[in-house]
Amino acid sequence: MAGDTRERLVRVARDLIHGSSFAQVSVEDICKEAGVHRGSLYHFFPSKERLGLAVLDANWAMMAALLDEAFGAEAPPLERIDRFVRGFGGMIALMRERTGSTPECPIGGLSAELSAKGDEPRAHATRILDAWAAYFSDAIREAEARGEVDPTVDPHETALRILAYLQGTALLAKAYDRPEIVEHARDGVRALLAPSR
Amino acid sequence: MAGDTRERLVRVARDLIHGSSFAQVSVEDICKEAGVHRGSLYHFFPSKERLGLAVLDANWAMMAALLDEAFGAEAPPLERIDRFVRGFGGMIALMRERTGSTPECPIGGLSAELSAKGDEPRAHATRILDAWAAYFSDAIREAEARGEVDPTVDPHETALRILAYLQGTALLAKAYDRPEIVEHARDGVRALLAPSR
DNA sequence: CCCCTTGTTGACTGTTCGGTCAAGAGCGCC
């Protein structure tokens, strides 16, 4: 129980949030689970909202690690996207195992919820979503250069579509409580890379 | 102010929920906005959760009307899907105008949130999502029969993909507060109808 | 005219919420 209180709070908050939603988790719940008094939480975070943003940052760190691993691989760009999608599905399934219920996308779900709280949280969230989409658009551009994707496909537009599709699969996975939905997302993503008529 | 209290409660609740989320809207807020005392609400609904399910039903009624209008038209199946997507985008934009903030999908967002509350709400939500997807899969089957879609495309699987994609666009639209994202969904949906490799 | 049903009221319960605060513990540095 050394200087890891802050991290523990963020980790616990993340698990609880994924089990339901940010609004449904109370500061009290988080503190109790972390074995800490409320005053301690407010030593590290000025408000519940800022704790939420810290959780979003932690989730993004996790996601970025997954992205770097998949997109840093020596493989054709489309295959790197596949790799990531597989990793994404695995992450959702893992969280389902750890928390007992299927979460939404750790980035998208929180982003949509926190965005409604004001302009600053929204800017924070959209910056992360943009960074995520950039991984896709870079890979798409590279795939076009290699002739593996029709050059009439707009990389940025398509990256957003892939992102949206992944968000939607995660949302449906939560509604159905069936994480496999995300794990089967590969083919849908591939279809999005075909040129639209 | 005759016998329309129940309807008014549901309508007000819907608007408030779309401005944020089910959990963030209090029974008090709803009653105040509807010009009714709390006891009255509990005359019609045994709990806040049941009111949430009633809102979900109302949203589904609205969505089903949109679906019937689009899919009942005399037009090729793919065009009927286009019609619906356009209507869906318009609905989100309209809600944005009326409530001042971009909502998630009125079906998907609520479904994901209520599903976490137990098996009964989950069954309720998934039944609605299944009914929605059926509109798509029927149209896809018909398009295949007419040779407008590759017959190797699995109708049910693809319908779920379209549904997921629409959910995701709505979620991103809320996070970015840019309803146009949904209004541009047509091309993404079309891409999903191409066969996956 | 009374009764019964449907709806409404407004005050009430007990709980939980996010957030504050003064006091102190532990600890390294001068």
Added chain:
DNA sequence: GGCGCTCTTGACCGAACAGTCAACAAGGGG
């Protein structure tokens, strides 16, 4: 040893929360 910094405690605040209740209004049918 004493100072200052970081962190923790636990009691406390007022507000908001979901839900309850007995009383009462309205009105149509017998």
